[in-house]
Amino acid sequence: MKRSAKFVTSVMLAATLLVPAMGVSANGDFSTQNTNEKFRVLVDSANQKELKNAKERYGVHWDFQAEGFTTNMNAKQFEALQKNKNLTVEKVPEFSIEETSSKPEAAYAAMAASQSTPWGIKAIYNDSALTKTSGGAGVNIAVLDTGVNKTHADLVNNVEQCKDFTIGTSIVNGSCVDRQGHGTHVAGTALADGGSGSGVYGVAPAADLWAYKVLGDDGSGYSDDIANAIRHAADQATSLNTKVVINMSLGSSAESSLITNAVNYAYGKGVLIIAAAGNSGPYQGSIGYPGALQNAVAVAALENVIQNGTYRVADFSSRGYSSTDGDYVIQKGDVEVSAPGAAIYSTWYTGGYSTISGTSMASPHIAGLAAKVWAANPTVSHTTIRNDLQNRAYNYDILSGSGAGYGDDYASGFGFARLR
Incomplete structure (x- = not known):
């Protein structure tokens, strides 16, 4: 759990x-x-x-x-x-990271063999022979998390902003130290650039990283710090006239008015918000906040297991409501799309790598995909990119896992959003 x-x-x-x-x-x-x-x-x-x-x-x-x-x-x-x-x-209210364990399933001081493109990256690219990723230039991915190791060899070239929202009455610029690991792992999945060919690749390695520390070293943090970071990212998008995708691999079963209002504010300014669905599955009605909000894309987690011809939704992945199955309309508490989220290999705060699981790991796959697609279509809006993600998911229905089935279901949403 x-x-x-x-x-x-x-x-x-x-x-x-x-x-x-x-x-x-x-x-x-x-x-x-x-x-x-x-x-x-x-x-x-x-x-x-x-x-x-x-x-x-x-x-x-x-x-x-x-x-x-x-x-x-x-x-x-x-x-x-x-x-x-x-x-x-x-x-x-406090929010916490959405991983299944506070410790990694495996940790590596150096790059593990055959992991430059982990299974989730190959799956979202729909290319089992993939050895390198590309794309995302001109798009900023704001990772609101435990911070990021900005000197990691696979991330150092991507870091554009590094800010701490947890210290006190002002934003601390240049500080985003990650002592927990979660934020560094999430950032790697979204945009790691392979460290000049010797490291791991994320979905959109040319995207810029805005590392916003909103959670403490124990993986939890207050909703006001998170809300302030959301609003700041939105204001930066406006002032810098740039495209921003926010990734929030965090959650709570309790809604926070501060975060809800901040998400609506950012969405109104053209920012695309991607969030983990939560790890309270397979029970119905278990989508956490902010993923449950209509202006956030809730991402469910898939396992590297093929059943019924598709990947399987992980049991731990939170579910929406069966009563809204089949409508292809995103309502409060719905899963929107799915992505790899079990046994995900990525960058780690020590400068090495680790494997962990959770909808936290699924969310940055979609944030990276959104950045890659947006970079290739720079004149379109965030709502167009969101619709594009839904259409991609529609083409890869998920038929395995509790609650999964044909069409828009409460376990996998529209399906698995892939590059092709």
């Missing part, structure tokens, strides 16, 4: 879905909590004087203007603010 997300929202979910965060019990009781331990909250008010006073008293982590501001406080401060009728206050 995936690493558990710590849900710290003001809306109380069923206890079976909650993993208590920071000593807070499932019912919101702070009696067993260290009252001095701080956590993240969102504060808002229609009363601008009250809002200003709150900012001055508690400090501002991120200011979301009309949505309020986030800050850190302890349990007693939180309870006191809840009694202030002029303010609304809610805890900010």
Whole structure:
């Protein structure tokens, strides 16, 4: 199963879905909590004087203007603010990486034999003899994750931006250190350039990498940091007049209004958002956020197993709803497309390589594909590229795995989006 997300929202979910965060019990009781331990909250008010006073008293982590501001406080401060009728206050949910294990299935200090183009890369290119990839020039892939090893031999030529959104009240430029590995692995699948022919290749090796650190070294992070990074990527797309694909291989079963609004903001500015479907399968209705949002492309994970003439959807991959099967319409909580996500070989934060599994690994295959297709069709919009991904998936129906079947199904969505 995936690493558990710590849900710290003001809306109380069923206890079976909650993993208590920071000593807070499932019912919101702070009696067993260290009252001095701080956590993240969102504060808002229609009363601008009250809002200003709150900012001055508690400090501002991120200011979301009309949505309020986030800050850190302890349990007693939180309870006191809840009694202030002029303010609304809610805890900010945490999101976590979407891999099946916190440790790699295998790790390599140097390039493993016959892995310059891993099975997932060959599969998405639909070429079992592939030895090198190409494309993606002029398109930026923003990897919102645990950071990236920007000096990795297979990534160093791609890094255009490296920024940390987790430190404090401002974006730290030039810092995106990855001490967990997840972000470096995801970036490699999307755009690793082979390290002058001696390393691993991603889907779109000519694309530029925007490495945005939004998760901590334990693989989890607050939704306000993620939302701020989404908005920043969108603003950069506008100010630099460039094409941007955002990859988010992270998730939570709890929706965050900050992330939802940020995704809608970015999509409205022409940014294509790709996200992991989640690792809570094979149960229906288990797509995590932000993948569940209509303005994000939710990607399911495929295994390197052929059944019924197609690849198989992994059991761990989250599912949508069978009630929406066959409509070829993306609704909230739907899988959109599928891609390789089991036993994926890619770059690692140590400078070496590793193999890990999860919908986290499927998502960057599609982000890379989107960048490659967009680079070849630079005059079209992000919605045209999204439609193109759907059409490609439609041509490669997935018929294996729980919930998979002919047409638009709740396990694989439209199907496997491939290059050809």
